[in-house]
Amino acid sequence: MKVYDDKHIKNVVFVGAHNSGKTTLAETMLFEAGLINRRGTVENNNTISDYHELEHERGASVYATPLHTEWRNYKINIIDTPGLDDFVGEIISSIRVADTIVTVLNAQHGVEIGTEIIWNYIHTYHKPTLFVINQIDHAGANWEDSVKSLKELVGKNMVLVQYPLKMDGAQCIVDVLKMKCYKFGPEGGKPEKLEIPDDQKELAEELHNELVEKAAENDEELMELFFEKGTLNEDEMRAGIKAGMLNHDLYPVFCMSALQDMGSGRLMGFIDNVAPAADDLPAEQTVEGEILERSSDAPTALFVFKTIYQPSLGQITFFKVKSGTVKVNDRLENSRSEETEVLNQLFIMDGKKREPVTQLEVGDIGATLKLKSTETNDTLREAGSNITIKPINYPEPRTRKAINAVNKNEEEKLSDALKKIHSQDPTVV
Ligand SMILES: Nc1nc2c(ncn2[C@@H]2O[C@H](COP(=O)(O)OP(=O)(O)OP(=O)(O)O)[C@@H](O)[C@H]2O)c(=O)[nH]1
Ligand SMILES: [Mg+2]
Incomplete structure (x- = not known):
């Protein structure tokens, strides 16, 4: 595995x-990038992301x-989160380590209650965000209504980068950043890149100009350039869109059919070239009030955002x-317990698949x-570095339930099980 730097x-x-199609989109992206050679489906219980039995039972x-x-x-590291509100802890933990949030909407329904709930969290964390209106292939898809409902939710800062179009029966996507029309075959995948058809030119130009103006608004130099030239080139637009996303003032909107593999390559291209990287986000302050140094030769600090238990492996600790x-066999100090943890193994995980790596930047x-005493929200740091990453604040529990062991001598087992549940989902206290 190649070692990637933070840019x-x-x-x-x-x-x-x-x-809305998040898991299907993740599967399609892995397939398009060549990481898997067959696309699983949620219906067949064989996606890389939904690999737990519980997920198969619930669909x-x-x-x-x-x-x-x-x-x-x-x-591109992807975290595919659940859409059901019961699992909001998983969503909040993931947002904490995101550089960019991809909010997926279903073109059949536009904004749903779930979208609104999640939007509140995104807003609270002020993270760069883009929207994907998925399922454009569906007979019940309604693009105009979906866009309208999104505008009602997020206001004037959303801006269309794409819109769907049917041409000679084929699904197309008009891209007003690239000013191209992508025409897909029935199997999806790589599209034909065409000029925008004549009858779409006026609309595409209008949306392109809106995008240019939005991109220019976020940077004084770009604004001047825009006034001078009346337009911006693609690189200037990319810079302006990125600045707008970083200010949480501009939310680009894409369209997609994740199921039919239409549009995921272009989305990955945009994530590569425009979406902010960890390196672009504002510097973070530690609990100790210091600004966290982000270079690869600064003292190592890992933030644990997720812990799961698997019967065959024990505890798996996910960190950013x-x-x-961080290198294999590093000895790091837990800032809460001050215990030393040895990282005997390092992995990149794709669902249940583990790929060993020797270092991560x-x-x-x-x-x-197999860490001894590290939980979600802990910092693992180079000894003596005095860094504690600010923890995730989870919402207060809304329901209470008392549980007793039927058998008195199984109380300890019950207590252990509850501790595990809490460490996997900190919204259960
Ligand atoms: N027609 C159509 N169906 C889709 C598309 N994307 C996903 N679906 C279907 O929508 C259903 C839900 O897809 P998922 O990928 O599980 O959606 P999700 O957002 O991950 O759902 P949760 O994880 O439960 O929040 C499945 O039946 C998919 O096959 C699409 O682009 N077009
Ligand atoms: Mg899913």
């Missing part, structure tokens, strides 16, 4: 209402699942490298096994 790592988190994601793709010299570089996401 070439993009951490994106898929959020959105239940059944829905229950856990946030880290995955990755490599697309043209960039590593917040500063420095600042900005990357990875996993390790």
Whole structure:
């Protein structure tokens, strides 16, 4: 596995209402990037992301699942989160380590209650965000209504990068950043790149100009250039869109059919070239009040955002490298317990598949096994570095339930099980 630096790592988190198509989109991206050679489906219980039995029983994601793709010299780490509100802890933890949030909408329904709930969290964390209106292939898809409902939810800062079009029976996507029309074959995949058809030119120009203006608004130099030239070139637009996303003032909107593999390559290209990387986000302050140094030779600090138990493996600890570089066999101190943990193994995880790696650079996401006393929200740091990453604040529990062991001598087992549930899902206290 190639080691990527923080300019070439993009951490994106898929959020959105239940059944909008997040897991299907993740599967399609892994397929398009060549990481898997067959696309699984949610119906067949064989996607990389939804691999837990519980997810198969429910036909829905229950856990946030880290995955990755490599697309043209960039590593895109994806966290596919569940859409059901019961699992909001998984969503909040993932948003905490995201550089860009990808909010997926279902073109049949536009904004749903689930979209609204999640939007509140995205807004609270002020993270760069883009929207994907998925399922454009569906007979019940309604593009205009979906866009309208999104505008009502997020306001004037959303801006269309694409819109869907049917041409001679074929699904097309008109891209007003590239000013091209992508025409897909029935199997999806790589589209034909065409000029925008004459009858679409006026609309495409109008949307292009809106995008140019929005991109220019976020940077004084670009604004001046825009006034001078009356337009911006593609690189200038990319810079302006990125600045707008970083200010949480501009939310680009894409369209997609994740199921029919239409549009995922272009989305990955945009994530590579425009979406902010870890390196672009504002510097973070530690609990100690220091600014976290983000270079790869700074003292190592890892933030644990997720813990799961698997019967065959025990505890798996997921972390984001917040500063420095982590290497196999590193000995790091837990800032809460001050115990030393030895990272005997380092992995990149794609669902249940583990790929061993020898090191991970600042900005990357990875996993390790068998730590002694490290939980979600802990910092693992180079001894003596005095860094504690600010923890995730989870919402207060809304329901209470008392549980007793039927058998008195099984109370200890019950207590252990409850501790495990809490450490996997901190919204259960
Ligand atoms: N027609 C059509 N169906 C889709 C598309 N994307 C997903 N679906 C279907 O929508 C259903 C839900 O897809 P998922 O990928 O599980 O959606 P999700 O957002 O991950 O759902 P949760 O994890 O439960 O929140 C499945 O039946 C998919 O086959 C699409 O682009 N077009
Ligand atoms: Mg899912």
